[in-house]
Amino acid sequence: MITSLAYLGVGSPNKDEWPRMATGMWGAMVADPGPDGAVRIKIDDAPWRIQIHPADQDETRYIGWGVDWEEDLDAVDKALADAGITARHGDADLAAARDVNRILFFTDPWGFRHEVTWGRTAQRSTFRPGRAISGFVTGQQGLGHVLLLMPDIEEGHRFFTRLGFRLSDKIIVPGRLNARFYHCNARHHTLALGQCPPGVAGLNHLMIQVGSLDDVGTGYEIAQQMGIPITLTLGRHTNDQQFSFYHSTPSSFHVEYGFGGLEVDEETWVPKVYDRTAVWGHAQHPDGQGRPPGIMHPLAERPARPADTED
Numbered sequence: 001m002i003t004s005l006a007y008l009g010v011g012s013p014n015k016d017e018w019p020r021m022a023t024g025m026w027g028a029m030v031a032d033p034g035p036d037g038a039v040r041i042k043i044d045d046a047p048w049r050i051q052i053h054p055a056d057q058d059e060t061r062y063i064g065w066g067v068d069w070e071e072d073l074d075a076v077d078k079a080l081a082d083a084g085i086t087a088r089h090g091d092a093d094l095a096a097a098r099d100v101n102r103i104l105f106f107t108d109p110w111g112f113r114h115e116v117t118w119g120r121t122a123q124r125s126t127f128r129p130g131r132a133i134s135g136f137v138t139g140q141q142g143l144g145h146v147l148l149l150m151p152d153i154e155e156g157h158r159f160f161t162r163l164g165f166r167l168s169d170k171i172i173v174p175g176r177l178n179a180r181f182y183h184c185n186a187r188h189h190t191l192a193l194g195q196c197p198p199g200v201a202g203l204n205h206l207m208i209q210v211g212s213l214d215d216v217g218t219g220y221e222i223a224q225q226m227g228i229p230i231t232l233t234l235g236r237h238t239n240d241q242q243f244s245f246y247h248s249t250p251s252s253f254h255v256e257y258g259f260g261g262l263e264v265d266e267e268t269w270v271p272k273v274y275d276r277t278a279v280w281g282h283a284q285h286p287d288g289q290g291r292p293p294g295i296m297h298p299l300a301e302r303p304a305r306p307a308d309t310e311d
């Protein structure tokens, strides 16, 4: 079913602050703007990977996923129906707006809008990095990974594993973190779920991966020179072994800028449990103090559905 993270869309009053950070620090490229003036960030042959729409407040607009085969959209549709959720097929206008051939969309129990797509337009040899980097790791591994915050990750586990996500591992730090990590391609995790207090959910971070350790190191230096707030210092994760740092974006959520993430061999992989997030580093940076955990939104009250009580 779902085999990659294809794109991410947010709304923000600070969209015009994105190009400086994305090109100057990440080494990304700014594509032509969307029809509504959205800033479109491009990191590979896809027309764009991140879209920041004009909005009065920061909001998570949509998370775009990809399937390998057109027919797989039907399987996603059925899996959602089994979970009590009706997906809608997007029309030609929506497909064109996302530069895909086919699209269906739905809202999950935590209020996130997901768009499942097939046939992303490929524009070969069109990416020009904004600074001297070796490039971004995308291809079959997709855009990167997202970490979503929700109060009940057990329910999240039941929901997302229906759509093709397989558990890579858990990180449980008592009193501080309860998180699960899921793969849908060779990337160690494309989706992560982190427990948060009741009543809210949110987008905590997007990870983008570059091709060399030096890309991350130079990015870390440039972030500080440009005054981009670092939230977690350089470090290496226990589970996916990503060498990375985290920084704030102009739109409340964070970005993990990393290198060297582990690749999963589905044939031999066995999930593990870790009791810490980092082998070393990833310390809280003073710049990150007082910042929100992500783009948070209130959870709507909803009646219990049959899927809530399964298993």
Ligand SMILES: [Fe+2]
Pocket: 145, 147, 205, 206, 207, 256
């Ligand atoms: Fe991450």
